Amino acid sequence: MKNFSERNILKIISKGLLKVSEGELPNVDLLNGLNKLAGYAYFEHGLSDYPGNYFELIQLSYKPLSSWVMINEENYQDKTLLSQDGNLSDFALELATSKENDLIMKLMKKFRKDEDGQEKYTYVRRFLIENPVIKLLEFRKKRLNHKFSEVFEDISKFYETPPISSQKEKNYHLCKSCDWISDFNKYDQKICSSSSCSKDFTEIAVNESYLRVKKNVMTFIVNPGRAELNILEKINRFNNLTTQLYPFFDVFDIEIYSKSENEKWALDVKDYIDPKNLAASLETIPDYGWNKGFFVIPKHRVNKTYMRAVKNNWKNNQDNVEIISEKDLFKRLEAKFR
Numbered sequence: 083m084k085n086f087s088e089r090n091i092l093k094i095i096s097k098g099l100l101k102v103s104e105g106e107l108p109n110v111d112l113l114n115g116l117n118k119l120a121g122y123a124y125f126e127h128g129l130s131d132y133p134g135n136y137f138e139l140i141q142l143s144y145k146p147l148s149s150w151v152m153i154n155e156e157n158y159q160d161k162t163l164l165s166q167d168g169n170l171s172d173f174a175l176e177l178a179t180s181k182e183n184d185l186i187m188k189l190m191k192k193f194r195k196d197e198d199g200q201e202k203y204t205y206v207r208r209f210l211i212e213n214p215v216i217k218l219l220e221f222r223k224k225r226l227n228h229k230f231s232e233v234f235e236d237i238s239k240f241y242e243t244p245p246i247s248s249q250k251e252k253n254y255h256l257c258k259s260c261d262w263i264s265d266f267n268k269y270d271q272k273i274c275s276s277s278s279c280s281k282d283f284t285e286i287a288v289n290e291s292y293l294r295v296k297k298n299v300m301t302f303i304v305n306p307g308r309a310e311l312n313i314l315e316k317i318n319r320f321n322n323l324t325t326q327l328y329p330f331f332d333v334f335d336i337e338i339y340s341k342s343e344n345e346k347w348a349l350d351v352k353d354y355i356d357p358k359n360l361a362a363s364l365e366t367i368p369d370y371g372w373n374k375g376f377f378v379i380p381k382h383r384v385n386k387t388y389m390r391a392v393k394n395n396w397k398n399n400q401d402n403v404e405i406i407s408e409k410d411l412f413k414r415l416e417a418k419f420r
């Protein structure tokens with residue numbers, strides 16, 4: 083219960099900090115988080131040493147959680163909510179946004195009424211993952227040649243022209259880890275889509291028009307989506323299996339069907355930095371006629387302590403659903419379907 087309250091308070095504060103980074107200061111979430119933190123410190127721990135206003139709360143957010151006297155949860159003691167460059171840390175970002183962003187929700191709602199909705203939805207999502215940066219000319223060309231040219235209107239809402247802050251001496255800097263055009267902060271440091279990006283960049287000339295997906299699209303769709311597509315491609319090498327990406331409008335990530343075995347597997351790929359954030363985000367996989375369900379942890383996240391932490395903190399155990407590493411998933415697929 084205690085851990086739940088702490089996580090919840092940190093979540094509300096993180097939401098507030100996200101809004102601050104978008105220029106909304108103060109905001110309801112930040113003030114709400116401030117009150118909740120004060121109440122928790124005072125009533126749970128009898129402490130009067132808590133931030134008294136949102137400036138103090140922001141100052142505290144730069145410090146590791148071990149120095150927040152009221153927060154005891156040992157698993158995220160070394161984490162901060164803000165990183166030194168003033169951006170939300172990846173840890174806080176995961177807390178603030180356990181649900182997908184609004185744009186994709188709206189799109190889903192719209193496509194549900196459409197006969198080709200599932201195909202269009204999957205197309206849009208895939209397009210974003212495969213093209214975090216695209217030349218304007220190429221975008222137009224793709225639109226012209228596509229059978230669903232009307233969805234490009236929807237797709238364009240996920241993109242922006244890179245802002246002035248992303249230009250340096252008439253160049254953009256394309257990140258070699260995430261393929262996004264990075265920004266510069268006021269200290270002239272490159273700020274990319276994730277703190278796990280390497281510091282390797284290619285310079286590209288500004289004189290051609292480019293579009294890049296918005297930063298939150300990198301966070302919620304592109305970065306996690308790469309692991310999903312990568313796993314899908316590998317499953318598609320089994321020639322006796324059929325797959326559907328984002329079935330039933332994204333109820334889970336990948337459906338695998340074997341006609342000969344009469345088996346359906348449901349996969350939900352979970353690419354989180356923090357295993358406890360991941361465990362807290364796991365809900366039940368809705369029953370759409372599958373026999374086995376898996377939460378799949380992509381290979382770049384997996385190590386022994388990570389897998390153990392996810393499993394130990396998983397609260398909503400569900401029949402016929404397992405948490406599995408990417409590697410073990412493919413062992414199971416080999417054994418069953420090869």
Ligand SMILES: [Zn+2]
Nearest residue numbers: 257260274279
């Ligand atoms: Zn990057």
